[in-house]
Amino acid sequence: MASAEPEVVFKKETVSKVLTMFFKDEKTKVSSDAVSLMAEMLKIFAVEAARRAIKQAENEDCDVVDLEHVEKILPELRFSGGRVISLPGTALTPHIWWMQWNRSSSHDCTGVNWEVQECGDVW
């Protein structure tokens, strides 16, 4: 199950600079540890988005994940409280599906049967 490839991560320097750039107050700083944690958060966010787009493409029987698939899942990519949804069967990296897939949404034309469970284990 372990991947032999080098892990892709956000560079601490990049994360630090991006966050600082978006701070309203130029005096606001970020601690080194906070930067490390944010790098993890961003990685989860990006992988989450990619995974959902891939799932969308799969449901449409497309071999290539394209812009339209990303666009379809973007509206749902929002913080949402409480429940965590995990994709059954995939266990390559910790998939912390923090965003709740809104099954009743008009955007959901995929007829996906999401397995809803609390994601207790992580790595």
Added chain:
Amino acid sequence: MDENESHSQRLRAAVHYTVGGLCQGAAAACGRDISRQAIAAVAETTFRQCDIFAKDLEAFSRHAKRQTVTTDDVKLLARRSTALSNFIQQKSEELAIHNQELKEKRKKNATKRKSKDMEENEAAEGGTEN
């Protein structure tokens, strides 16, 4: 303003690069290809999400009357999902352990260097000094 723009562009590119790698990895794991436009969209979304994260983090730290964003602020950011929150907590603990180990290592090296310096000072007594 041009300087700010190019700075922003460079950071965007850096984020894009990493997101690209992450997307390729995720797609490959599912046996699919992902188009460049799709990657660009995910990268742009991630970049914009940084704005939201940054503003939230800044608000949290200001609320705590601090000027430096700390891990506590990041933990607050992750509070909405139990699994995410646990994950961040775990990472935070790993970091703390790592920092502690570094600290002890430095301490050990410092005392080693100190005794070494003392010996060298005694030997260099009377010689040229900076």
